[in-house]
Amino acid sequence: MxxxxxxxxxxxxxxxxxxxxxxxxxxxxxxxxxxxxxxxxxxxxxxxxxxxxxxxxxxxxxxxxxxxxxxxxxxxxxxxxxxxxxxxxxxxxGHGFTIPTANSEFPLLVAGGYGMAALYLLAKQSTQKGIVFAGARERNDILCEAEFRALGWDVRVATEDGSYGERGLVTQPLRTELERQAEGRKLFACGPTPMLEAVSKLAEEFGVGAEVSLDQHLCCGVGACLTCVVPVKTSDGWEYQRACTEGPVFDARKILWEAGL
Amino acid sequence: MNLSVKIGRLTLQNPVTVASGTFGYGAEYARLIDLNQLGAVTVKGIRVCPVRGNPTPRTFEVTSGLLNAIGLQGPGVDAFIKKYWPFLRELKVPTIVNIWGTTVDEYVEVTRRLSELEGLGAIEINVSCPNVNGDGTAFGTDLNLLGEIVSACRRATSLTLITKLSPNVSSIVPYAKAAEQAGSDALSIMNSYPAMAIDPETRRPRLGNVTGGLSGPCIKPIAVKLVFDAARAVRIPIIGIGGIQDASDALEFIIAGATAVAIGTANFYEPQTALRVVEGLREYLKNHQIEDINDLIGSVRIERKSSC
Structure with missing residues (x-):
């Protein structure tokens, strides 16, 4: 830093x-x-x-x-x-994503809106080329699809108004893919908090790992002010951890969504 | 040229520290600034037990300021000593630990625990917390409670004691005097000002805690006036706090009567602020041919013009 x-x-x-x-x-x-x-x-x-x-x-x-x-x-x-x-x-x-290697699970990236921006470097540095699920409100909010394709990744699009790709939320095509095959796969997600919570629930349902990047309101960015805290499960309950320091990427299983973000 | 000042038994190499709660436990900023160039490092408020803090959102940016309701999240005194003291102990500059509690006994207990640490610089008592044994009034807005807390901490330690006063009183003078009489070696003026913001679209408060404290450049003139008032009422040194962004701001406090200053909110957006202030003070003394920063303290020139 x-x-x-x-x-x-x-x-x-x-x-x-x-x-x-x-x-x-x-x-x-x-x-x-x-x-x-x-x-x-x-x-x-x-x-x-x-x-x-x-x-x-x-x-x-x-x-x-x-x-x-x-x-x-x-x-x-x-x-x-x-x-x-x-x-x-x-x-x-901050603490970033675990970069997929040749031996790790097959990566499924999930992006909501400009969450795509936080996932490109991960796709670029990943040894395995996986699938990117890109969701947004409409066609114009789907970013840099061509750049992900140029890296050799499969891109699947969903828009809420149906102006591009599948109509609906990005979690739909993700669910379809997990129903087809969940074993040996891992999710990496960035986007609005409700989307991340839905992705975490899917990961739990299908028994796959998930890393989520939380877009918390930030102040100092270096761990001093304790503005950007996230409720994280601990051995004896839960505690607030800092999105700017312990995050913004967290293991989805550790986040206590019901405490409210 | 002398920049060093005395706060109780503590000698600071320069009059610039950081405000509690805006600098974590020092370690968070160690990679960005040389902590050993500060007058002292003041760490976030510590209670006897760990504290989870308030629900989010915890801060909200306002015009030239920041609203916060962090809720004094902290690890508790034992975890503080274990986790942060080994780092702070190695610094060449003193550490000031801010403490708080919800009963007099809690304040005393933290004071005792901290007094066992060899080399600790000073204890700063945060009195802007509600008294859970009484009617919930903040210790810092009740003269008797304030005196009681400070006396109790005084009996529990021989370390330099600083009392950080709340601005939420009609006049700071009796509170400054009460802290001095109870044995406080110095005063920190001021803590954040009670405040609130609302989102008109949702009609919800901007902070999870509903209300919070206002800090940043927008409160500076309020803080300068409080320092000015208190400095003429007490003999103990004052650490001026409130919206300082540069040496010129710091000089206002010193000229109003502060012996030292603390950088608060500015740490969040310009981590170099404290060191730039030290540099700027040095330059000011040179340009004005002043040998000793102590000669500037309380040197405000007031020429009252008669009104017709």
């Missing part, structure tokens, strides 16, 4: 409200594990003080890229930034 001033190489709109930001961050890029994030201070935000966390989409030798959706004042301000401008980054932060 370091603090680094990173220069914007490019910051372009991909489709609709989705942007791709590429940063020169040589002190951070080589150390990023799939599922980790960076915490960005956007200078023009001024009276909005906090850093904003973003999953690392991909890394180069000296660069990192981030896929983000313009959803609030932080991302609006970020979208206005241009190349050669500087941002302050803290990173890489």
């Amino acid at each position: 370091v603090e680094q001033t990173a220069t914007i190489i490019s910051n372009r709109c991909e489709t609709g409200l989705y942007f791709r930001l590429v940063l020169h961050a040589p002190a951070i890029a080589p150390n990023v594990q799939p599922g980790q994030f960076v915490h960005i201070r956007i200078p023009s935000l001024k009276d909005a003080l906090l850093r904003r966390p973003f999953s690392v989409f991909d890394t180069g030798q000296e660069t990192i890229s981030i896929l983000y959706k313009v959803v609030g004042k932080g991302t609006v301000a970020l979208a206005r930034m241009r190349e050669n401008e500087d941002l302050s980054l803290l990173g890489p932060l």
Whole structure:
């Protein structure tokens, strides 16, 4: 974990409200594990003080890229930034995914909306090429499908309005696949909390392992403030653990969903 | 040039520490800043037993500030000593441990346990907690309870005792005096200000705990005024806390009467803040040809113009 001033190489709109930001961050890029994030201070935000966390989409030798959706004042301000401008980054932060090897279970990735952004590096570094289940509200919210296919992964799409792929939630095609074969498979998921909870329930039902990346509200990002806590089962009950430090990726079986996230 | 100041029996190499609750147990920031450049490390509030804390959401960003209701989550005094003290003990700068409880006995028990640690810098008493034995009033907003807590801790330790006062009182002066009379060696002013935010769309409070405490740059002028008021009423040193982002902010507190300052919310977004403040104070002394930071304390110039 370091603090680094990173220069914007490019910051372009991909489709609709989705942007791709590429940063020169040589002190951070080589150390990023799939599922980790960076915490960005956007200078023009001024009276909005906090850093904003973003999953690392991909890394180069000296660069990192981030896929983000313009959803609030932080991302609006970020979208206005241009190349050669500087941002302050803290990173890489958090505990990421376990990278599938040749001997591990066959990976099934499950993404909701821009949850895809947190899974690309995992697909890239995985020795086995598995299946990605991509779900979103509509066609325009399905991100980087071509990039996952280019890695040799099978991509199965579901949209809530049926404008692309199967109509309905992403957990539908996932359930179909698990009904076909569950043994020797493992789930890796990132997306909205209700989706992650549904994925965890499926994992339990079919007796497969699952790692989920939680999109908790973050503050300091380094484990000091205890804002982003998640209820995690322990030998004698449960305790709050930090999404920024022990997470954002947790073993789905350990999360106490009923305590509320 | 001298930047060192005294807080009770404690000598700080410079007047800049961090506010309890904004810096974890020091270790969280050790990879980002050199802790040994601080005046002291002040760690998150410790109770006798482990504390789970409040439901989420626990913080909410507001204009130039931060609302929080973490609920003093912590490992309890035994786990603190086991897990964090070995690291803190090795630092070259003193550690200040913030303590809290829900009864006088709890405060005394934590104070005793911490007093057994060799090399601990000071204990800071957080009095912004409800008294479960009484009517639930916060210790820090009842003069008798405040005096009782501080006296009891005083009897339990010879370590430097700092009392961290609540801003939620009509005048800070009697509380500052009560803490001083009860044997506190110093005061921390101020804790976060009681506050609330609501999401109009859902009509739900923004915090899981419904209400919380406000911190950050938006509370700075309130804190400066409280320090100014207290400094003229007591002889013990004051640690000024509230929205400090740079040396200029820190200087306001010192000139108002603070002997030292603590960086709080800024740690969350600019971890280098405390070290930049130290650097900025050094530069200020140089530029103003001041030999000793102690000469600045309480040096506010007030020229009252007569009103017509």
